[in-house]
Amino acid sequence: MAKNDVKVLGAWPSPFVMRPRIALNIKSVNYEFLEETFGSKSELLLQSNPVHKKIPVLIHGDKPICESMIIVEYIDKVWTSGPSILPSDPYDRAIQRFWAAYVDEKWFAAMRGLRIAQGEERRGEEGFSGSSY
């Protein structure tokens, strides 16, 4: 598959963006990585994911696919020559979906809360040390 046929819209530190990148690497698919800048959204992102306006987006040919786990499923189904990523057994697949949803809903949310709290704590310390006391 030519590199230009597959593009990932993303930003390197995003764990959601890691999912399709890891999946493409497992399948040995070349792709172009189009880096989005935090705080602004490119025209291509707005066109490709008009509902959520979020990264990652996989663009295969001219078709955009959104939502990291849906993208991983798509990659697994389309590039069958590489090793399979997701379980084919229905029970194993249900367990995989359960933990993916758990990570999205609980773990990422907890990490975000921790980062915000650390930022507030740091700002508080800076404010205290900068005071006249």
Ligand SMILES: N[C@@H](CCC(=O)N[C@@H](CS)C(=O)NCC(=O)O)C(=O)O
């Ligand atoms: N459920 C989405 C979550 C994607 C997501 O939250 N992406 C973040 C980057 S880590 C984003 O684009 N944030 C920008 C915004 O919320 O406007 C997925 O799994 O792809």
